[in-house]
Amino acid sequence: MIADSLNRTRFESSGGDNEETNGKKAWIPTLIIFVMVIVPFFAVLNGDLFDIYFYQGYGFLLNCIGIVFSILSFILQQGFRVQGSCFRMLIYMVFTLLYCAFSALVAHSGLRYIGVVLNTMGTVVLLSYCKISKNMVSIISLCLAISALYCVVTVKGYYNTQISGDSVNSNYLALFGVVIMVYGNIFLSYFTKNKNRFNEMIRFLICAVSFYVIWECKSRGAFLAWLFFIISVYVLPAKWFRNKRTITVMAFVIAVIGVLFTYLYVTRISMTIGTFMGKSTATRMRLWSYFWNIISENPLNMIFGYGTHSELREVFGYGLHNIYIGIWYDVGLIGLLIFVFFIIMTLREAFNEQGEVSDTQIYAIIGFLSFMISDFFAITFTGPLVIWNYMLLGMVNRYKLDESKIILRWKK
Numbered sequence: 001m002i003a004d005s006l007n008r009t010r011f012e013s014s015g016g017d018n019e020e021t022n023g024k025k026a027w028i029p030t031l032i033i034f035v036m037v038i039v040p041f042f043a044v045l046n047g048d049l050f051d052i053y054f055y056q057g058y059g060f061l062l063n064c065i066g067i068v069f070s071i072l073s074f075i076l077q078q079g080f081r082v083q084g085s086c087f088r089m090l091i092y093m094v095f096t097l098l099y100c101a102f103s104a105l106v107a108h109s110g111l112r113y114i115g116v117v118l119n120t121m122g123t124v125v126l127l128s129y130c131k132i133s134k135n136m137v138s139i140i141s142l143c144l145a146i147s148a149l150y151c152v153v154t155v156k157g158y159y160n161t162q163i164s165g166d167s168v169n170s171n172y173l174a175l176f177g178v179v180i181m182v183y184g185n186i187f188l189s190y191f192t193k194n195k196n197r198f199n200e201m202i203r204f205l206i207c208a209v210s211f212y213v214i215w216e217c218k219s220r221g222a223f224l225a226w227l228f229f230i231i232s233v234y235v236l237p238a239k240w241f242r243n244k245r246t247i248t249v250m251a252f253v254i255a256v257i258g259v260l261f262t263y264l265y266v267t268r269i270s271m272t273i274g275t276f277m278g279k280s281t282a283t284r285m286r287l288w289s290y291f292w293n294i295i296s297e298n299p300l301n302m303i304f305g306y307g308t309h310s311e312l313r314e315v316f317g318y319g320l321h322n323i324y325i326g327i328w329y330d331v332g333l334i335g336l337l338i339f340v341f342f343i344i345m346t347l348r349e350a351f352n353e354q355g356e357v358s359d360t361q362i363y364a365i366i367g368f369l370s371f372m373i374s375d376f377f378a379i380t381f382t383g384p385l386v387i388w389n390y391m392l393l394g395m396v397n398r399y400k401l402d403e404s405k406i407i408l409r410w411k412k
Helices: 028-043 047-055 058-077 084-107 112-129 134-154 158-164 170-191 197-217 220-234 238-242 244-267 282-294 299-304 311-316 323-348 359-374 384-395
Strands: none
Touching: 028 047, 028 058, 028 112, 028 134, 028 384, 047 058, 058 112, 084 112, 084 299, 084 323, 112 323, 112 384, 134 170, 134 197, 158 170, 158 197, 170 197, 170 220, 170 359, 170 384, 197 220, 220 359, 238 244, 238 359, 244 282, 244 323, 244 359, 282 323, 299 323, 323 359, 323 384, 359 384
8 A cells, every 4th residue: 555655656637727717817815815824824823913813703703804805806806707616616605604594593592603604615615716826825835834943943842831821722733733744745746746755855854843743732633633644645545535436435434433433432432541642631521421412402403503602602611622513513413514515525626527636636635634633623613723724625626737737726
């Protein structure tokens, strides 16, 4: 398997280009989104900025406003003529917005998930169908490199610093460690055409830096994501990630395991593991036990959710630390299925008519699946940092495929 891994195998693409679908006039939306992607790079490394950006909710509000303006500018720049597949994605997003409003009405709760849908689905749709300049990618890469270096210098003993004083939650910094690895590999694939020993050494260094950050932060979800990425790139056969059906099954299975894992942990795993990576799992035990005790009490709430203004936040003060049961609890089982189907539908769009994808697309797909793994322990789904995940999902779209460079299409 190692001999046939993504690290060894190069894929050629014979897919054509559809000029009508690449949003050639729409560049303002991606500029806004890329700004919103850059800000968390630095916010997650500074306690005061992170407190304003995340804990006080300004980042979430900023992202919602940014996506609204991005969608409006996209429609205006396209002259109110949107390509068919893009129109279907926008309709799906509107349908999800209406469902979230209906769910909130049933649960007598807040409308926060309308903002969540805008932040996630809006990012994916716009990046899938808008023009992305190479300069934007270069700036993102530079910001990532600078913040990564700062993180490496300052992360030593970060978890101990966090529990003894006031600082950013180490889980968020560990998620940034995953970002370093995922985006680093994608950008390296984008900027370099040829595979050689030097590039592979850089990949190894990026993964090592990522592991160092994650280990210092003692984050279980980030560690699982790191492990999944390494196994996918260096061990599993690369042909698995060229197969549309396999990717579909993998995404669905990860989501299902994300739900079942919490149940198995409450009923089985917690009996044998009290701590992991030197970190107590008691908080997850309380939260996940609460979810499984309450989710089936009322069939209506099981289907449509309890909403974001429920007893959960009053008792614990935060979400369920698992995105999958978190979505289920807030907007119901139907809402969870809607989100999972959106993910699968978008991943399948990465493949061209011949069922082919480029190296860079594969790295983006594996990166997004890795983020799905980290979501097993995620603190929140509704915050601004989630844009890191869904930017990747927008980058895998098949209409960004550039046959000449075997990379995603980033137009100047």
